Amino acid sequence: MPRQKFRFNPFLRIFTLLVGILAIAYGVYAIFVIQPEGKLRLVLPYIVILLAANSVFRNLFTLNSITFAGGMVIFKKLALPKFSLKLKNIVKISFVDRKMRYLRLSYQNGQTLENYTFNLGFPAVLDALSEMKKKNPAIEFAGDLGKDFVK
Numbered sequence: 001m002p003r004q005k006f007r008f009n010p011f012l013r014i015f016t017l018l019v020g021i022l023a024i025a026y027g028v029y030a031i032f033v034i035q036p037e038g039k040l041r042l043v044l045p046y047i048v049i050l051l052a053a054n055s056v057f058r059n060l061f062t063l064n065s066i067t068f069a070g071g072m073v074i075f076k077k078l079a080l081p082k083f084s085l086k087l088k089n090i091v092k093i094s095f096v097d098r099k100m101r102y103l104r105l106s107y108q109n110g111q112t113l114e115n116y117t118f119n120l121g122f123p124a125v126l127d128a129l130s131e132m133k134k135k136n137p138a139i140e141f142a143g144d145l146g147k148d149f150v151k
Contacts, residue, residue: 006128007065017059023052063118066128073132075118083116087136093129094142
């Protein structure tokens, strides 16, 4: 079976991380070296650091790729170890809450039903879900996902 991979654009991911790190460095530089005066200039570097840190952490800890290889599906985030499971063990995929920002993948692990949750901000997530459904037709798309997803 050929290896199939859905992933976030690496150029965009690296560029965003680089800009975020540079913005954090500038904020720290502005606080300690420039030593701004005035209320707005004093607060502005902290706001820059906060927004840049949010961007960096989001890029490091959200889903970066979904790979199908040999009956397995592998979920990879940049700063965390990969998570892999057998396609045949996946039971259900659903939205986590009404906001529909996260997908919950329920799978059998021995006798227990466990969950893996990931962000919907991943590009080509519908293509990856479609591929999962093709490879394992027994997967149930629950809730709003089930009524909107073409089977």
